[in-house]
Amino acid sequence: MYLKNCWYVAAWDHEILVDTLLQRTIIGESLVMYRTAAGQVVAMDNRCCHRHAPLHLGRREGDCVRCMYHGLKYDATGKCVDIPGQEMIPAKLMQRVYPTVQRKRWVWIWMGKPELADESLIQDMFSLTSPEWRWIPSYLHYNCNYLNICDNLLDFSHLSYVHEKTFGGSPNIAEAKPEVKRIERGVAVSRDVKNTVPAPYHQRLGQFSGKVNRWFSYDFVVPGILRLDGGVVSVDNAEGDHTGALRFHSCQAVTPETDQSTHYFYMQAHNFRLDDATITESIHQSQRAAFLEDKTILEAQQQMINQSPDVAMLPIAADLGLSQYRRILQALIEAEAVPPSPSMALVE
Amino acid sequence: MYLKNCWYVAAWDHEILVDTLLQRTIIGESLVMYRTAAGQVVAMDNRCCHRHAPLHLGRREGDCVRCMYHGLKYDATGKCVDIPGQEMIPAKLMQRVYPTVQRKRWVWIWMGKPELADESLIQDMFSLTSPEWRWIPSYLHYNCNYLNICDNLLDFSHLSYVHEKTFGGSPNIAEAKPEVKRIERGVAVSRDVKNTVPAPYHQRLGQFSGKVNRWFSYDFVVPGILRLDGGVVSVDNAEGDHTGALRFHSCQAVTPETDQSTHYFYMQAHNFRLDDATITESIHQSQRAAFLEDKTILEAQQQMINQSPDVAMLPIAADLGLSQYRRILQALIEAEAVPPSPSMALVE
Amino acid sequence: MYLKNCWYVAAWDHEILVDTLLQRTIIGESLVMYRTAAGQVVAMDNRCCHRHAPLHLGRREGDCVRCMYHGLKYDATGKCVDIPGQEMIPAKLMQRVYPTVQRKRWVWIWMGKPELADESLIQDMFSLTSPEWRWIPSYLHYNCNYLNICDNLLDFSHLSYVHEKTFGGSPNIAEAKPEVKRIERGVAVSRDVKNTVPAPYHQRLGQFSGKVNRWFSYDFVVPGILRLDGGVVSVDNAEGDHTGALRFHSCQAVTPETDQSTHYFYMQAHNFRLDDATITESIHQSQRAAFLEDKTILEAQQQMINQSPDVAMLPIAADLGLSQYRRILQALIEAEAVPPSPSMALVE
Secondary structure (H helix, E strand, O other): OOOOOOEEEEEEHHHOOOOOOEEEEEOOEEEEEEEOOOOOEEEEEOEOOOOOOEHHHOEEEOOEEEOOOOOOEEOOOOEEEEEOOEOOOOOOOEOOEEOEEEEOOEEEEEOOOHHHOOHHHOOOOHHHOOOOOEOOOEEEEEOOOHHHHHHHHOOHHHHHOOOHHHHHOOOHHHHOOOEEEEEOOEEEEEEEEEEEOOOHHHHHHOOOOOOEEEEEEEEEEOOOEEEEEEEEEEOOOOOOOOOOOEEEEEEEEEEEEEOOEEEEEEEEEEOOOOOOHHHHHHHHHHHHHHHHHHHHHHHHHHHHHHHOOOOOOOOOHHHHHHHHHHHHHHHHHHHHHOOOOHHHHHHO | OOOOOOEEEEEEHHHOOOOOOEEEEEOOEEEEEEEOOOOOEEEEEOEOOOOOOEHHHOEEEOOEEEOOOOOOEEOOOOEEEEEOOEOOOOOOOEOOEEOEEEEOOEEEEEOOOHHHOOHHHOOOOHHHOOOOOEOOOEEEEEOOOHHHHHHHHOOHHHHHOOOHHHHHOOOHHHHOOOEEEEEOOEEEEEEEEEEEOOOHHHHHHOOOOOOEEEEEEEEEEOOOEEEEEEEEEEOOOOOOOOOOOEEEEEEEEEEEEEOOEEEEEEEEEEOOOOOOHHHHHHHHHHHHHHHHHHHHHHHHHHHHHHHOOOOOOOOOHHHHHHHHHHHHHHHHHHHHHOOOOHHHHHHO | OOOOOOEEEEEEHHHOOOOOOEEEEEOOEEEEEEEOOOOOEEEEEOEOOOOOOEHHHOEEEOOEEEOOOOOOEEOOOOEEEEEOOEOOOOOOOEOOEEOEEEEOOEEEEEOOOHHHOOHHHOOOOHHHOOOOOEOOOEEEEEOOOHHHHHHHHOOHHHHHOOOOOOOOOOOHHHHOOOEEEEEOOEEEEEEEEEEEOOOHHHHHHOOOOOOEEEEEEEEEEOOOEEEEEEEEEEOOOOOOOOOOOEEEEEEEEEEEEEOOEEEEEEEEEEOOOOOOHHHHHHHHHHHHHHHHHHHHHHHHHHHHHHHOOOOOOOOOHHHHHHHHHHHHHHHHHHHHHOOOOHHHHHHO
16 A cells, blocks of 8 residues: 555656656656656556557647557647547547656656645655755665565665675774654654774765764655765764764655555765766766665565465664654554545545 | 367368377467368367376377377377376376367367357358469467457558668558448458558559559458458559459458467468469568568567556547457457356257 | 475585585575584574564675664574674563584584484485595575475486486386385385496496396485495396495485575485596586486476475375385375474373
8 A cells, every 4th residue: 555645756857858758656656757848747548548548659749648559649738639430529538647846857746636735745855956066866676565675765774784894894883873753744864983993985975084973863754765864984073063974965856656666766965075077977886786685685575475475574773763653654644545425425 | 368169270270180299379378280181270288297298399190299208108189198107097188179270271270168069150252262363371470468469450540651762662651541341250341442552562562553542352350361352453444444453352360379479370462463473482571571570570569568557548430340359359259268158058 | 395304415525614604595584504613503594583584695794694674693503692882682682592413524513403403304315424435515406396306206207208318228216116114203215127228327426238237226215315335247247246346325405495495405425436536526416417317307296296386196006115205204294283282292
């Protein structure tokens, strides 16, 4: 079961073009996505209502899309506007079109009831357009359920193990106690790692001769949106002195594709040495290498879960964040499933 | 569910040889097919009744086939005639053998009750042996349900879209109204397309300087047999004057392999320039290119159907032929499922 | 359903090393296997009890294994001995460890109740360590249910057909009547093939100018352990004179991996020309070639069974051994499923 009345990240803005038809499956629904001449993103049910041929194999005609099986043509609202050889077009011949919003490089989609689509629920991903940050837009496809990725992002103790040779570097991250706070539709997590060694990744970017302090501070809200402020600074620096520090801001979005696969949109921005593109590229490559480590363990975990889906997992203290997030998400999903009460039904 | 009491095309005659054992699955049943020394086609249950090893991995011994697991040997009627190391052969050790008929290059098989096998139900595919027509025998394997292919063949409006660059050339085909008539065990469809452009395919074969008239006239009967007369002639010709016309006759057979895959036997014959083998080859290649366009859209359609098998399709006027055919087929399938009435049972 | 309270062969001894983590699935259970510094084999549930990540992607730390997702560490008894960032370790955080015994090159595992593990049930595979026999350790993976392999091993009539060009050579093996005797937890089978031709395989190894006598004598006990004495001798030799004979001893173990796949551990030993390593290699290659013939037919058989899992098999006289073995195994499996009687429950 998925949460429907929420904004999922559906694509990077540059993935949806005027002259192409992008097929993308989100929470099990196959969509065709394109951009009108005026720049509006259209996300339409990919299954032609006539004989279920996929529209992404169709043809753009102005702001419309024509199914290239029997030629039915739909406008950007999903209305059928042409049936070759037939004059009368029944009103029920139409495609569902989902609300979308483009905001700072990401295209968001509302998979639930259109009348409930509330743009104020979209997080401000400020670093996606700030000139003070540089980064490279990135995407990974995971063959695992999205909740396993959420779990992963909600417990950074895994950095010490999964990312020992990239982001980690020592058990200190796992040993540091995170602070987890409930926030609106999600949790805020912060973890200070004092007097530790710089990660292999920091060694390449910075000039740390000795021990460092590291910090991670992020919020994670439904349906899987992470904004992270993190960095590393020498222990020799006075409290609050960020000279020589490396600071990062990361935007990440976990979007279920199917029960067993997930879209992962992300970037890792830096605000130092902005004039050096090789730094941006190096951070991008390091992040990708580390996320491929996640992909390996999470897909292997999924295989184990699939072999014995009914075996319970046993909690440890580090699960605080992920357990809390799962409860929040589960409550929202269950609330959606509740049928409207009789009095509400009368109002409708 | 499949219709069983009917003749399916099982193979081209040249596929079934004296010295080979052909494995072929039809309506979900795995068969081993071979030809006796006298030329009779044998279609036998491929699953050895003993331990279910496949007989197509066995050995021909005269007109018999020996299972190469434990050596049981069956004659062309399916009777077990040798069990190594055992003298008494129980009568129930036998393989089901299906009625087959070879008729004009096609081998037909009856998957239902043998006592109901009625050869008069086999269509006369005259062009398969007529010296007035030339063609190349062809086969395609589709990863989709056979009914989707039947649908496709029963609505040629798709030529304007699926085959825009091969058989189509303009929306005129889709715009022309077909005439659909109920015939014995199927439908007859004719579609005249007046004053249109020649298809890209016709341009290569003919010498049309301007507009043309095109015609398609075919019948399609259970379980998926199509015979088509079609062609193209200049609009400058007087009514009935076929000078310079291109005329084709096509025989096609759709045979379910499994629920998700289908055999497609076909040929497209021409009766002009019979002395030029490159014409025959060119038509063959054009047909294959166009049918691969069908394969692409039909397999993509199947994927969409599989994702949401319970979503209803919405009809349009062009569905007349396919809807009628599906009803005819469905009625025949349901009639098979009805148990004989008590009085009928007494007669048997 | 699998028999659980029995010893399966889990691995060759050389597969389990001090510095590696071997993943192996047995009767559907994914295990991680390794060897302690003292040489003890550990077979542990591969699914970390915390979030189900697989331990075989973990790290050896002394005789412990650490999960490289969140860092939980388990000792060789399966006890969790470290949770990074958490002082109290709940007792229920532990991994199941299965009893294992290394005996003459094979590692045996007990998949049932540990308190019932009885080492006296392990067969003595004497040739695995006897200096009088030479052989090469071998393994094949079959994509079929283990019972089909047991069937195969319990009826050597298949040598005449499956192995016509390798082990067989004539129908005489299938024609010879085997003697099948019930023994403790299995059956003993012997088959004398008199006055036959040497197999193609014997022709390469021996110097037989004419007809030969062949013998096969083996026992096969649950859960799939075969010990075979076999050979070939000239018909010219007097009774009991083994001059010029070729004699073999074979140890084979069939271990279910999943419902549709099986581990097959085996060797074929010879006690002649022990100083010639090319003989050992030649026998190994011949055996492997023949077992690949089995693999082909057994996997094809499995595909046929999967297509029609409910169709009954029809018995012949040659099924005596395999039918008897299946009954023995089935009775043991059913006995395990019986809940303890009330009085027994009180005792526990």
